[in-house]
Amino acid sequence: MTKEIFLNENIRQRNRKNKRFRWLVIAGSVITIIPIFLIVANLAVKGVRQINISFFTETAPDTFQAMIATSNGEIIPGGIANGLMGSLLMVIIASLMSIPVGMMTGIYIYENSTSRYASFVRSISEILQGVPSIILGIIAYLWIVKGVTRGYSAFAGSVALTIMMLPLIIRSTEETMKMIPLPIREAAFALGVPYYKMIIKVLIPCSFSGLATGILLALSRILGETAPLMLTALGSPAISLDIAKPVSAVPLLIWDFYNDPNMVNLVWSASLFLMIFVLSLNLLSRSLAAKHKYI
Amino acid sequence: MGGDRITRGVLFGSSLIIVLLSGGIILSLTGGAIPAFKEFGLRFIFSTQWDPTAGKESYGAMAFIAGTVITSLLALIICIPMAFSASLFISEYFKGTRGADILRGLVDLLAGIPSIVYGFWGFYALRPLIISTGLSDQGFGIFTASLVLAIMIVPYATSISSEIIAMVPVELKEAAYSMGATRREVIFNVVIPSARSGIMASFILALGRALGETMAVTMLIGNANIIPKGLFSPGNTMASVIANQFGEASGLKMSALIATGLLLFAITAIVNALGKIVIKRFA
Numbered sequence: 001m002t003k004e005i006f007l008n009e010n011i012r013q014r015n016r017k018n019k020r021f022r023w024l025v026i027a028g029s030v031i032t033i034i035p036i037f038l039i040v041a042n043l044a045v046k047g048v049r050q051i052n053i054s055f056f057t058e059t060a061p062d063t064f065q066a067m068i069a070t071s072n073g074e075i076i077p078g079g080i081a082n083g084l085m086g087s088l089l090m091v092i093i094a095s096l097m098s099i100p101v102g103m104m105t106g107i108y109i110y111e112n113s114t115s116r117y118a119s120f121v122r123s124i125s126e127i128l129q130g131v132p133s134i135i136l137g138i139i140a141y142l143w144i145v146k147g148v149t150r151g152y153s154a155f156a157g158s159v160a161l162t163i164m165m166l167p168l169i170i171r172s173t174e175e176t177m178k179m180i181p182l183p184i185r186e187a188a189f190a191l192g193v194p195y196y197k198m199i200i201k202v203l204i205p206c207s208f209s210g211l212a213t214g215i216l217l218a219l220s221r222i223l224g225e226t227a228p229l230m231l232t233a234l235g236s237p238a239i240s241l242d243i244a245k246p247v248s249a250v251p252l253l254i255w256d257f258y259n260d261p262n263m264v265n266l267v268w269s270a271s272l273f274l275m276i277f278v279l280s281l282n283l284l285s286r287s288l289a290a291k292h293k294y295i
Numbered sequence: 296m297g298g299d300r301i302t303r304g305v306l307f308g309s310s311l312i313i314v315l316l317s318g319g320i321i322l323s324l325t326g327g328a329i330p331a332f333k334e335f336g337l338r339f340i341f342s343t344q345w346d347p348t349a350g351k352e353s354y355g356a357m358a359f360i361a362g363t364v365i366t367s368l369l370a371l372i373i374c375i376p377m378a379f380s381a382s383l384f385i386s387e388y389f390k391g392t393r394g395a396d397i398l399r400g401l402v403d404l405l406a407g408i409p410s411i412v413y414g415f416w417g418f419y420a421l422r423p424l425i426i427s428t429g430l431s432d433q434g435f436g437i438f439t440a441s442l443v444l445a446i447m448i449v450p451y452a453t454s455i456s457s458e459i460i461a462m463v464p465v466e467l468k469e470a471a472y473s474m475g476a477t478r479r480e481v482i483f484n485v486v487i488p489s490a491r492s493g494i495m496a497s498f499i500l501a502l503g504r505a506l507g508e509t510m511a512v513t514m515l516i517g518n519a520n521i522i523p524k525g526l527f528s529p530g531n532t533m534a535s536v537i538a539n540q541f542g543e544a545s546g547l548k549m550s551a552l553i554a555t556g557l558l559l560f561a562i563t564a565i566v567n568a569l570g571k572i573v574i575k576r577f578a
Contacts, residue, residue, distance in 0.1 A: 224409025
């Protein structure tokens with residue numbers, strides 16, 4: 001009789017613990033995602049006031065203009081056009097360099113997946129992906145700023161971003177190629193198609209959405225990068241499309257605005273814009289990935 | 296057939312670019328670091344003095360190494376309960392439901408926010424909160440930086456952990472349930488032991504992320520070149536000191552910063568390799 005009471009008490013206690021733990025997990029999960037709501041809401045409330053047409057068409061104001069506008073209670077004139085153009089320029093150059101090389105390397109690893117050299121390249125690419133971005137800034141500084149353009153330049157920034165994109169492209173190429181059924185390739189070979197044509201007409205079209213997902217994710221990763229650009233592209237108050245000259249970028253502008261107490265209002269808007277842009281790219285690539293899970 | 300050989304050659308050539316690129320990175324970092332190591336020897340690693348005054352220049356990276364390790368480990372400690380409960384939510388309690396998908400999507404979004412936005416948000420939203428607690432009058436420091444860092448690495452830890460937890464065989468869990476175990480007991484006695492190495496690897500890889508993070512930490516840590524004295528003491532990390540001082544550096548100081556970069560490279564490479572080994576061996 002006493003033993004039974006003891007057992008019941010024991011079960012009740014275990015069930016209580018069980019329930020408590022479940023609530024703990026739910027609470028922990030909610031706490032984990034609270035920051036994203038806080039950040040989005042915070043930036044939206046404070047940033048939306050400055051976003052208008054001139055925000056996208058005009059270059060960044062100087063600190064004096066910003067100070068006068070702030071002290072009069074007006075919105076700060078000017079915008080982030082120089083940053084937008086600089087970011088666009090560097091991202092395009094980085095894509096032109098990293099996408100072909102990354103895709104070809106990914107295809108090479110996939111085609112020779114049994115060879116030791118290919119798995120060596122794969123491990124190297126994994127290590128490259130883990131290298132902190134600031135170190136790639138140092139590298140682009142040593143190689144390009146000192147060696148090629150003899151000064152801070154858009155090209156140096158592009159090279160840093162290229163090295164960041166490469167491992168992401170390589171990995172996503174290899175992963176998508178793996179999902180292409182073997183018979184499709186064999187059918188092409190059976191028709192006597194040359195190897196390069198098989199790659200261009202079969203492998204790449206079949207894995208197109210997967211490749212697009214990988215590229216979009218890589219872009220969303222590098223668009224927000226600041227640290228390597230501080231050591232390479234430096235920033236510029238005017239719109240410049242010369243790849244041998246310093247250029248600005250949206251994250252660089254945020255850094256400049258942040259360091260200037262008169263510009264604080266503009267940081268909120270620039271951050272809001274950058275975040276929305278990067279998150280939309282991110283979501284777009286995810287929805288692509290979900291839609292075309294197999295090929 | 297000749298054409299095929301060219302195609303293979305081109306593919307091989309681009310893979311060679313990756314190898315040369317990585318070799319070049321290591322060579323350039325080492326080459327740039329040599330003057331500093333020649334001048335200070337091992338003192339560069341163990342000294343905490345960072346004095347750029349011309350004539351009596353002296354550089355040691357210990358304060359930054361300490362700052363990097365302390366902020367990253369603290370971030371990891373804060374991150375563990377968050378990532379752990381999110382993984383259990385996604386792969387155990389609400390596995391396959393819409394709620395799990397939504398949570399996973401939101402956690403992934405955290406990885407999409409640029410570092411500089413985190414830094415800025417931490418500066419204007421989090422710092423005042425910390426000042427208002429009275430624990431720190433500036434609001435900068437190790438704790439503020441680690442807190443933001445923890446939020447930034449949660450998605451990396453969660454995505455791997457939740458995948459590993461989802462792979463725990465149902466038979467194992469059912470065997471435990473059939474013995475009358477409660478869900479909590481199944482989690483602690485079946486799920487965690489069989490997913491242990493994967494969960495550990497996910498946290499090691501998240502640590503690797505935290506070590507190299509630059510902008511958010513630079514904006515929040517207070518940039519004082521000292522070994523942090525407490526949770527709310529300012530400090531500096533290896534990545535931040537490079538970001539802050541590289542622009543105006545030259546000569547020996549430049550070499551010291553590159554040497555700091557080399558050390559950071561080595562530390563992150565070791566941590567990442569460790570994570571990969573743990574995953575490969577036990578997964």
